[in-house]
Amino acid sequence: MRRVLSAVAVTGLAAAACLVTAGAASADDSTFSVVGPESSNGGVSLAQCPSGSHLIGGGYQGSPAFTNGGSPADFVDSNSPSAVTPNAWVAKFHVYSVKAVALCERDK
Template structure:
């Protein structure tokens, strides 16, 4: 009976020790990444989230409010969610009819990054955006010119928005019916000191 009590006490001590929260120092909680929120777009307009000076774009996304018909059916698509090749250091987003807010992840400790725009690809084809050999692909996005029916029903979607499985260091985007353009987010190799 004594061995059982000792075993139970040891188990209780081990469980209590596991339940004690780990403490961290203030230095370990410091991050070099910040989230930047763009302005709310006009209906069907672009929103850009621009990284501040001294930081590099390392990713992004969006939050949108699409449009619906009187029965609640969706009548909208997300036409753009990508690093901007025209506004380096910014993430851009656009809904076809609704409003959207772009978000950017910006890192003050990153080596330089830049966006590359691929060629537009027609329905069923894939657009590719490749990084230069001296850089690494760290992400990407797409722009789509979707197909809509006469009644305003979207007949399109992005079927691929991913690193290419066929081409190294390349982002791929593909629309079902319309055209798609891939955007690659590339980062320079880190320089050893």
């Protein structure tokens, strides 16, 4: 089993993504991701692990805005486990839309 503890950020003119794992993740099919619905501009997206699995990390997918000078014009308000919904990851951009991504592991 390979253990992964990483944070990945990819930014560009078209897309941004961040994924954080908070525990052991294996290279087999015991881990999988769930992508939440795209939020409205400035809204929240929630991705929840299904029954029979538990949350081990998460992140987001989004399309950031840039000024004419190329500086980011948006920022991440939230990118964390949900404090309200069990086994779920929540993400929110300040201005534009985002999709939460939950990293799940099947219960043994």
